[in-house]
Amino acid sequence: MNPATAPSYYEASAQRPPLSPPLAGETRADVCVVGGGYTGLSCALELAKRGRDVALLEGECIGWGASGRNGGQFLRDFSGDIKKPAAAAGVCEKTLFDFSLAAIDLLRARVREHKMDCDLRQGFLLAGLKERHRRELAELHKRLRAFGCETELLDAADTRAIIASRRYCASLYDKNSGHLHPLKYLLGLAQAAHGAGVRIYEQSRADGCDYSAGKLRVKTKSGAVLCAQAVLAGNAYQGEFIPQLRARIMPVGSYIGATRPLGEEKARRLIANGASVCDMRNVLDYYRITADHRLLFGGRVSYTNLGAETAGLRASLRRRVAHVFPQMANEELEYFWGGSVAITINRFPDIGRYENDWYYAQGFSGHGVALSGFAGAIIAEAMAGDGEKFDVFSRVRHRPFAGGRLLRTPLLAAAMLYYRLRDLL
Numbered sequence: 001m002n003p004a005t006a007p008s009y010y011e012a013s014a015q016r017p018p019l020s021p022p023l024a025g026e027t028r029a030d031v032c033v034v035g036g037g038y039t040g041l042s043c044a045l046e047l048a049k050r051g052r053d054v055a056l057l058e059g060e061c062i063g064w065g066a067s068g069r070n071g072g073q074f075l076r077d078f079s080g081d082i083k084k085p086a087a088a089a090g091v092c093e094k095t096l097f098d099f100s101l102a103a104i105d106l107l108r109a110r111v112r113e114h115k116m117d118c119d120l121r122q123g124f125l126l127a128g129l130k131e132r133h134r135r136e137l138a139e140l141h142k143r144l145r146a147f148g149c150e151t152e153l154l155d156a157a158d159t160r161a162i163i164a165s166r167r168y169c170a171s172l173y174d175k176n177s178g179h180l181h182p183l184k185y186l187l188g189l190a191q192a193a194h195g196a197g198v199r200i201y202e203q204s205r206a207d208g209c210d211y212s213a214g215k216l217r218v219k220t221k222s223g224a225v226l227c228a229q230a231v232l233a234g235n236a237y238q239g240e241f242i243p244q245l246r247a248r249i250m251p252v253g254s255y256i257g258a259t260r261p262l263g264e265e266k267a268r269r270l271i272a273n274g275a276s277v278c279d280m281r282n283v284l285d286y287y288r289i290t291a292d293h294r295l296l297f298g299g300r301v302s303y304t305n306l307g308a309e310t311a312g313l314r315a316s317l318r319r320r321v322a323h324v325f326p327q328m329a330n331e332e333l334e335y336f337w338g339g340s341v342a343i344t345i346n347r348f349p350d351i352g353r354y355e356n357d358w359y360y361a362q363g364f365s366g367h368g369v370a371l372s373g374f375a376g377a378i379i380a381e382a383m384a385g386d387g388e389k390f391d392v393f394s395r396v397r398h399r400p401f402a403g404g405r406l407l408r409t410p411l412l413a414a415a416m417l418y419y420r421l422r423d424l425l
């Protein structure tokens with residue numbers, strides 16, 4: 001089965017409301033939001049709370065993109081080094097870093113305020129595999145301490161006391177980051193947005209825009225939204241809607257498997273403190289225990305068509321599980337699915353404005369569970385006249401991937417092969 005459309009563990013364990021009807025005919029709104037993931041819903045919610053009339057167009061169903069199928073880990077910091085983005089934005093690194101903490105605070109506050117039942121759990125371990133990683137973890141620990149974070153540096157024995165694997169030589173524990181059921185959280189956001197008055201149209205792909213009587217007209221095959229401003233929140237799934245923005249991100253396939261429920265005791269033997277885990281390689285393993293005690297394990301990547309290599313990828317993910325946890329070698333993956341992660345060249349999110357009418361946020365580079373909600377909120381803030389945080393991000397310039405439409409994927413695959421080889425050193 002194609003992992004891009006395969007039923008995920010999340011779809012099987014969350015209760016979707018009936019689909020909202022597609023857009024039919026022309027409608028008016030203050031703002032049209034394109035994309036029903038965390039970015040789009042968060043932005044729509046904040047705009048509606050400020051009294052704006054918002055129409056949200058989702059091409060498939062809400063949460064169809066990365067927001068409904070990710071690893072569920074909400075993490076401090078950004079995916080890449082923030083030295084250059086901070087310099088480009090004219091702020092210190094701590095300012096950017098603090099935005100990542102604000103993103104987690106916002107996520108938690110929303111879960112509380114809207115009483116979202118989304119299996120939220122605190123605790124994250126970044127696990128090192130080799131001497132170089134141990135040194136990097138020690139440096140990271142120092143840096144995070146300087147930023148006021150309470151992290152804990154663990155040696156091999158302490159790490160092994162938590163993760164039942166012999167792979168790791170050290171780890172860094174962060175109690176502020178953690179994990180949740182990403183689709184339940186997404187549906188909670190959608191419900192909050194709907195409750196605040198956002199009109200959500202599912203199966204309504206925006207396929208172009210023009211102007212009519214001085215208004216922006218965002219078109220679908222069965223209707224259009226006439227609005228003053230719009231937000232593009234389609235991320236890896238946006239296609240060529242605005243080719244200039246699409247050129248600055250690269251969709252990369254990432255894959256996740258979930259075992260059957262292991263029982264509380266066996267699950268606790270795998271990760272004693274229930275934290276989520278990532279290792280430190282470029283092509284990394286990420287995993288956690290779900291609320292019903294499954295091992296949910298992600299990794300592997302594909303730079304070509306997300307659905308192209310299904311059988312090999314599923315087997316290869318199973319081998320990864322057995323490599324990390326040999327005691328799990330006989331466990332089947334009851335669910336296996338994939339999604340597209342949008343990465344930027346510098347791995348820093350690309351947030352800004354395009355030709356005045358369009359605001360956009362994209363390219364969270366595998367670090368978007370908390371940051372995309374924050375991005376949506378600061379876009380709404382900027383639209384309401386307070387662009388202080390938004391402007392910091394929009395000052396960071398993003399380059400298009402080399403190679404144009406035809407060659408950018410093979411060129412990235414070649415570059416990532418280099419990073420995969422580096423992982424072996």
Ligand SMILES: Cc1cc2nc3c(=O)[nH]c(=O)nc-3n(C[C@H](O)[C@H](O)[C@H](O)COP(=O)(O)OP(=O)(O)OC[C@H]3O[C@@H](n4cnc5c(N)ncnc54)[C@H](O)[C@@H]3O)c2cc1C
Pocket residue numbers: 034035036037038039040057058059060061062063064065066067068069070071072073074075204205206207233234235236237238239241254255256286298338339340341361362364365366367368369370372
């Ligand atoms: C397998 C996987 C694992 C991940 N794991 C993690 C993790 O553990 N931690 C973490 O922090 N991040 C993780 N991420 C990244 C994270 O999920 C994303 O950064 C985040 O969900 C992005 O949200 P978004 O709303 O910007 O985009 P999306 O959730 O992708 O939403 C975009 C939506 O826009 C819709 N759309 C696109 N174009 C149009 C159009 N023209 N008209 C109408 N609708 C349109 C799409 O159908 C889609 O629903 C992972 C991603 C994947 C794929």
